[in-house]
Every structure is written in C-alpha cells, then in structure tokens.
Amino acid sequence: EAGVAQSPRYKIIEKRQSVAFWCNPISGHATLYWYQQILGQGPKLLIQFQNNGVVDDSQLPKDRFSAERLKGVDSTLKIQPAKLEDSAVYLCASSLTLSDTQYFGPGTRLTVL
Amino acid sequence: AQSVTQLDSQVPVFEEAPVELRCNYSSSVSVYLFWYVQYPNQGLQLLLKYLSGSTLVKGINGFEAEFNKSQTSFHLRKPSVHISDTAEYFCAVIPAGGTSYGKLTFGQGTILTVHP
Numbered sequence: 387e388a389g390v391a392q393s394p395r396y397k398i399i400e401k402r403q404s405v406a407f408w409c410n411p412i413s414g415h416a417t418l419y420w421y422q423q424i425l426g427q428g429p430k431l432l433i434q435f436q437n438n439g440v441v442d443d444s445q446l447p448k449d450r451f452s453a454e455r456l457k458g459v460d461s462t463l464k465i466q467p468a469k470l471e472d473s474a475v476y477l478c479a480s481s482l483t484l485s486d487t488q489y490f491g492p493g494t495r496l497t498v499l
Numbered sequence: 500a501q502s503v504t505q506l507d508s509q510v511p512v513f514e515e516a517p518v519e520l521r522c523n524y525s526s527s528v529s530v531y532l533f534w535y536v537q538y539p540n541q542g543l544q545l546l547l548k549y550l551s552g553s554t555l556v557k558g559i560n561g562f563e564a565e566f567n568k569s570q571t572s573f574h575l576r577k578p579s580v581h582i583s584d585t586a587e588y589f590c591a592v593i594p595a596g597g598t599s600y601g602k603l604t605f606g607q608g609t610i611l612t613v614h615p
Contacts, residue, residue: 390542417601428503428589428605429543442602477542484601485531485593490542 388412390491392478398497404466407494411459411480417441418455419488420463421477429477435461436484465496473498501526501592505606513614514582520575520609522590530592532573533603534564537587546588549573560584585613 391410399405411418417436421429432451434442438458446453450469455461465472475495479488506521524530531550535543547558554566564575573590590606 392542419603426608428591428607430605431602434601479543485595487533487545487548488603489545490535492540492542495540 390478390480390489392476392491392494394494395492396495396497398499399468400499401470402467404464405468405496406462406464407476407478407496409461409463409478409491411461411478412489414482415480415489416458416483417481417486418461419479419481420453420461421479423475423477423493425474432463441484468496468498470498472496501530501594501602501604503590503592503604503606505588505590505609507609508607509610509612511612511614512580515579517578518576518580518584518611520588520590520611522573522575522606524571524573524590524592526571526592526594529595531595532564532566533591533593534558534562534573534575535589535591535605536560537589537608539586543589546575580611580613582613582615584611586611 420432423429432446433453435455438455453463475493477493478491481488502525504523512518533548534546537543547556549556549566557563562577587608587610593603
C-alpha cells in the first residue's frame with residue numbers, strides 16, 4: 387500500500403513570496419491533516435479535513451495560509467505572503483476516519499530567507 | 500483541551516542498555532495514546548498505540564509502552580537499544596470524544612542518542 391505522498395521535499399523562498407505544498411493521502415482515507423513542525427518542537431495541527439470539508443482550522447493563520455482538498459482526495463496548502471517565522475517542516479497525514487491512526491508523509495522543509 | 504509533556508528533551512544512552520522515555524498527559528476526556536518516531540529528514544512513523552484493553556502495548560522495533568491511567572502516563576521502554584534507534588520520539592494523544600474529537604496533540608519530543 388502506498389503511503390502519504392508530499393511534494394516538494396524542500397523549498398527555499400524569500401519573505402513575502404508565495405509557496406504551495408501538495409499532498410496525496412493514502413487511498414481510501416477520508417481524513418487529511420496538515421501540521422507545522424518548527425525546529426525543536428512537536429508538530430502542530432494547522433487544518434483537518436473530513437472528505438472535502440474542513441473539520442478544524444482554528445490554528446491556521448488565515449490571513450496568509452489557505453488550504454483546500456480537491457474532490458476529497460489531494461490537498462494543497464498555500465502561504466502568501468511568507469514570513470521568516472514560517473520556516474518549518476510541513477507534514478501531511480491521513481487516516482481512515484477521525485480518531486483513527488494517522489499516517490504521515492515525509493514532509494516539506496520550507497526555508498524563508 | 501489536551502496537553503502532552505515529555506519529561507526529557509534529550510536522552511543519551513549506550514548501545515545495548517535499557518531506555519525509558521517519559522510521557523505524561525492531561526485531558527478532561529478519555530484519550531487514545533500514541534508514540535511516533537522521526538528519523539532525520541523523514542516524516543513520523545507510528546511505533547505503537549493504546550486504544551483500550553491491556554495497558555502494556557508492544558510496538559515495532561522491540562519497543563513497548565505502559566498506560567497508567569492513575570498517573571496519566573504513557574512511558575516508552577526498550578530493554579536493549581541499538582545505534583539505529585537514534586531518532587526523535589514523540590508522544591501524542593487524541594481525544595476519544597468531545598469537541599476536540601480527532602485532534603492529535605503532540606509532546607515536544609525526546610531526542611534519543613545511542614552511543615557505541
């Protein structure tokens with residue numbers, strides 16, 4: 387069974403530029419999550435989808451971050467404009483349903499200069 | 500709301516020695532508990548999980564953890580570590596119900612370094 391796929395693996399941008407990350411969850415997983423992991427910290431949930439609807443986006447900085455889940459499968463996370471403090475690893479995870487085990491992708495390491 | 504505290508940020512240990520990584524949690528509702536491992540430049544891999552039943556849970560790579568409800572702890576143990584166990588370990592909880600249903604909360608992580 388294929389795991390969670392993410393691209394790109396690494397991205398370097400300058401502040402105020404925009405960037406987008408892509409995630410393809412495990413086939414059949416209804417729930418998809420985006421996490422931000424700042425160096426030295428545990429992952430922090432940004433947004434949670436159930437199929438193509440948002441379940442929780444309370445910690446998503448909506449003035450600059452946006453996310454969508456196309457047709458309840460793939461998802462994109464966008465940052466516009468980026469700030470220095472957005473430098474982090476962005477992890478995508480998926481699960482069969484809410485509260486099931488979450489499986490993580492390899493992450494995208496973003497560096498904002 | 501839930502919170503997770505990993506009591507040690509770094510744990511150095513010699514190869515073939517036993518190790519315990521400590522995790523305490525706080526929650527107003529019942530929770531499920533997880534340990535994940537993160538190798539350098541990789542995503543998180545599930546080590547083990549506690550949903551219900553026996554409080555001693557066995558996972559991959561020889562790790563095990565014990566759920567202690569009275570002490571709200573879920574410590575991770577391995578009787579004999581290998582160099583390849585060097586990684587960062589995260590404890591996490593997810594509420595089994597309530598308004599935060601489905602929301603996974605992580606601890607700060609413990610870096611395990613195994614020396615030859």
